[in-house]
Amino acid sequence: MKILLIGGSGNIGQRIAKEALQKGYQVNSVQRNPGKLSIKDPNLTITKGDMLNVAELQALVKDADVVVSAISPHDLGEFKQAYTNLINAMEKEPSKRIIIVGGAGSTEVSPGLRLMDSPMMAHIPAEWHPAIRAHAEVLGLFKASTTNWTYFSPANMIEAGERTGKYRLGGTNMIFDANGNSHISYEDYAVALVDEIANPKHLRQQFSIAY
Numbered sequence: 190m191k192i193l194l195i196g197g198s199g200n201i202g203q204r205i206a207k208e209a210l211q212k213g214y215q216v217n218s219v220q221r222n223p224g225k226l227s228i229k230d231p232n233l234t235i236t237k238g239d240m241l242n243v244a245e246l247q248a249l250v251k252d253a254d255v256v257v258s259a260i261s262p263h264d265l266g267e268f269k270q271a272y273t274n275l276i277n278a279m280e281k282e283p284s285k286r287i288i289i290v291g292g293a294g295s296t297e298v299s300p301g302l303r304l305m306d307s308p309m310m311a312h313i314p315a316e317w318h319p320a321i322r323a324h325a326e327v328l329g330l331f332k333a334s335t336t337n338w339t340y341f342s343p344a345n346m347i348e349a350g351e352r353t354g355k356y357r358l359g360g361t362n363m364i365f366d367a368n369g370n371s372h373i374s375y376e377d378y379a380v381a382l383v384d385e386i387a388n389p390k391h392l393r394q395q396f397s398i399a400y
Contacts, residue, residue, distance in 0.1 A: 192215065197226050210233055250279060256275075295342060362397060
């Protein structure tokens, strides 16, 4: 299986690349700066590319079996435009699947109440709020599209850690442990995402993860 990985040089993207390669998949990691990804593997191709280039993006999508997007909203305007371009490209390839590394802000901390609309936002740095809302906007774009999408929301806290291979999955809800914490490692998030590629269970759905 050929995976087109967009944003493979980021914290989550690198872990997804490693996990997919360990499972024997072919990975084409597309990024503006190819030098940022230092992984070496015979099944890895690193391609210089830009999601703002519509023709280039369409060709990359056409050559893949599954698309995984792990881009970050460093520039909110470019982030939204990139996803608009990606949706347009995927709608021309309706049989192909895309999995989006999403945000936690759109998950519900209680029934009907998203994190981004809850009092918990007061404890999140204000400079993060626009990116949180941009991720939620992207989810809305995919819901309105005809693409075969899956939106994978991390736990409230995601950081470098151990690959245990253990995790719990939810739907649109944020998952909390017995102490009221919601956390996951980049490594186990990547495990779950690659598991979803192998065994699709959340087609045209949002799902979540935590320990």
